[in-house]
Amino acid sequence: MFTVDPKSSLPIYEQLVAQIIRAIARGLLRSGEQMPSVRELASNLLVNPNTVSRAYQELESCNFIVTMRGKGSFISDLPLEQVKHAAIQSHIVTLCTVADELSISNDDLYQLLIQTREDLSC
Amino acid sequence: MFTVDPKSSLPIYEQLVAQIIRAIARGLLRSGEQMPSVRELASNLLVNPNTVSRAYQELESCNFIVTMRGKGSFISDLPLEQVKHAAIQSHIVTLCTVADELSISNDDLYQLLIQTREDLSC
DNA sequence: ATTAGTGTACTAATTGAATTAATACACTTA
DNA sequence: TAAGTGTATTAATTCAATTAGTACACTAAT
Numbered sequence: 001m002f003t004v005d006p007k008s009s010l011p012i013y014e015q016l017v018a019q020i021i022r023a024i025a026r027g028l029l030r031s032g033e034q035m036p037s038v039r040e041l042a043s044n045l046l047v048n049p050n051t052v053s054r055a056y057q058e059l060e061s062c063n064f065i066v067t068m069r070g071k072g073s074f075i076s077d078l079p080l081e082q083v084k085h086a087a088i089q090s091h092i093v094t095l096c097t098v099a100d101e102l103s104i105s106n107d108d109l110y111q112l113l114i115q116t117r118e119d120l121s122c
Numbered sequence: 123m124f125t126v127d128p129k130s131s132l133p134i135y136e137q138l139v140a141q142i143i144r145a146i147a148r149g150l151l152r153s154g155e156q157m158p159s160v161r162e163l164a165s166n167l168l169v170n171p172n173t174v175s176r177a178y179q180e181l182e183s184c185n186f187i188v189t190m191r192g193k194g195s196f197i198s199d200l201p202l203e204q205v206k207h208a209a210i211q212s213h214i215v216t217l218c219t220v221a222d223e224l225s226i227s228n229d230d231l232y233q234l235l236i237q238t239r240e241d242l243s244c
Numbered sequence: 245a246t247t248a249g250t251g252t253a254c255t256a257a258t259t260g261a262a263t264t265a266a267t268a269c270a271c272t273t274a
Numbered sequence: 275t276a277a278g279t280g281t282a283t284t285a286a287t288t289c290a291a292t293t294a295g296t297a298c299a300c301t302a303a304t
Contacts, residue, residue, distance in 0.1 A: 009260095011292060018223070025225050038251060048294045053252065070250045070301035084224040085234060091220050092231075095213045096238045101140075102147050102206045106239060109214075110232055112207060116218045117228060133263060160280060170265045175281065192272035192279045 001036075004045045012047055016055035024064055024075060025084070035065060035073040062087045123158075126167045134169055138177035143209070146186055146197060157187060157195040184209045 002019050004012050023029045035041075038056065042049040056073050059065045063083050067073040076083060099109055124141050126134050145151045157163075160178065164171040178195050181187045185205050189195040198205060221231055 013292080022223060025223070037249075039249085050252080050295090051293060054292085056251085067251070068301085069252075069299070072250060081230075084226055085230070088217070088220050088224060088226060088231075088234070089238070091213075091217045092234050092238045093242070095210070095217050096235065096242050098210050098213055099239070100242060101144060102210060104206055104210060106236060108203075108207070109210075109235060112210070112214050113218065113231060113235075114228060116211075116214045117221070120215070120218050120222060135263085159278080161278085172266090172281085173264060176263090178280080189280070190272085191270070191281075194279060 002041070002045065004047065006047070012045075012051050013055040013058065016045075016052065017058050020055070020059060021064060021087070024080070029075050031075050031077040033075045035075070037072060124163070124167065126169065128169070134167075134173050135177040135180065138174065139180050142177070142181060143186060147202075147206070151197050153197050153199040155197045157197070159194060 001023075002016060004015050006012060008015065020029070020035075029035075035056070036044070038049045038052045042052045045052070056065060056067055060067050060073075063076050063078055063086060065073050066076050095109075124138060126137050128134060130137065142151070142157075151157075157178070158166070160171045160174045164174045167174070178187060178189055182189050182195075185198055185200055185208055187195050188198050217231075
């Protein structure tokens with residue numbers, strides 16, 4: 001279900017986080033569904049269980065999953081929109097901070113955003 | 123004119139970059155004006171000339187200043203708006219990339235932006 | 245109680261990037 | 275030629291990030 005490249009400069013646990021978020025956003029993983037156990041996934045991917053645990057902790061800190069010691073990790077049942085907004089918030093704060101420092105207006109910011117998204121989708 | 127804290131976790135050259143950008147955005151440094159030389163500023167701040175040079179290079183890569191070997195570094199004469207947009211572009215790309223991954227719409231993004239900027243100005 | 249399953253705390257090794265400095269070089273102008 | 279400018283190169287150092295080994299803690303079923 002998931003794959004990992006140990007040679008990538010992107011940390012293994014980040015690779016996992018990205019894949020799992022994508023799977024949730026696409027509806028491949030649904031609310032309440034149980035994730036593979038830390039040891040099981042670690043064994044499949046040939047990495048240390050702590051590495052998978054780290055990924056799960058990142059996901060839990062963004063409320064994408066809920067984890068219960070002794071039971072397992074489960075896809076969160078919070079509204080997906082809410083979770084996604086929380087997940088992107090830090091990036092927005094960063095952008096706004098820089099925009100403030102440079103005195104860039106909201107309108108300018110929005111124009112740049114629209115343009116950039118169009119460019120990225122090509 | 124500028125100050126620096128060697129004990130800060132923020133690198134010295136980043137501290138300099140931030141201060142100089144702020145000074146330009148506020149009009150304290152004007153188009154065409156010559157910056158202090160690398161050695162002079164380094165000597166004032168008690169840091170290595172390369173550290174100042176690094177800051178100047180960052181600024182030049184964002185087109186805030188123009189630098190000429192043997193002559194000195196000068197505040198860019200590009201339109202300020204253009205320079206500011208270039209300076210914020212990388213943050214926008216990051217945000218858009220994450221938004222794509224989470225399938226967040228432009229409208230949602232804009233709402234979050236507006237809200238965050240209001241919150242920050244309090 | 246025991247067992248097998250779950251996640252996690254703690255520690256330590258290792259790597260690797262980031263930062264800064266020393267030094268020597270290259271260019272410009274007077 | 276001299277004194278000023280920025281910069282390339284190298285290396286030392288620090289420091290955070292990543293990962294793994296191991297032992298612990300919790301849950302549920304038997």
